Amino acid sequence: MTSHQTTQTMKPATAAKKLGVYLEATPAEFQEGVVSRTELNALQTDPPQWLQELRLNGPHPRPVVAAKLGVSIAGLARGGVTDALTTEQIDALKQDNPEWLQKERATQAEVRKEAVRIKEKNAQSAEEPKDKRS
Known part of the structure; x- marks a missing residue:
């Protein structure tokens, strides 16, 4: 064969x-x-x-737009951005810094901070002995 x-x-x-x-x-x-x-x-x-x-x-797809703006894709949608944007449009949004963008960036920062906290907590738990009865 x-x-x-x-x-x-x-x-x-x-x-x-x-x-x-x-x-x-x-x-x-x-x-x-x-x-x-x-x-x-x-x-x-x-x-x-x-x-x-x-x-x-660009035009850039939404995941790239979200990354360049420092927000989530859902945050883009909440901000009313549903189409692809060019680099020029992204830069203009950063310059204008509308309220929704500030809010979504703050939300994203909190999400990242929480992810780090959970990762550290899990790492700490993994270091602790599994059986504390010794």
């Missing part, structure tokens, strides 16, 4: 997500085809001009 190695492919949406770009802003040939694992690796290691431009100026 011989084994046949098939090329692993993915939908353009999956590839765009892995590349951190907004699918609708990619070239038509990217959107309409399938992307092999080899092609994805090539795009990541040696990005073409269109990919470099998208990563630099």
Whole structure:
């Protein structure tokens, strides 16, 4: 019996997500085809001009927008941001610093602080002896 190695492919949406770009802003040939694992690796290691431009100026998908603003994706939605934004629009939002953005950044900071507290508590619990009856 011989084994046949098939090329692993993915939908353009999956590839765009892995590349951190907004699918609708990619070239038509990217959107309409399938992307092999080899092609994805090539795009990541040696990005073409269109990919470099998208990563630099956008429009950016919501996870990237959220990260650049320091909020969660849900926080974006609560702030009314449901579409992809360009780097220029993100910078303008940072400059304007609306009340919703301040609130969501504070919320995100609390979430991070709580995550650190829980991690430290779990690490401390792991160090304690399992059986205290000795």
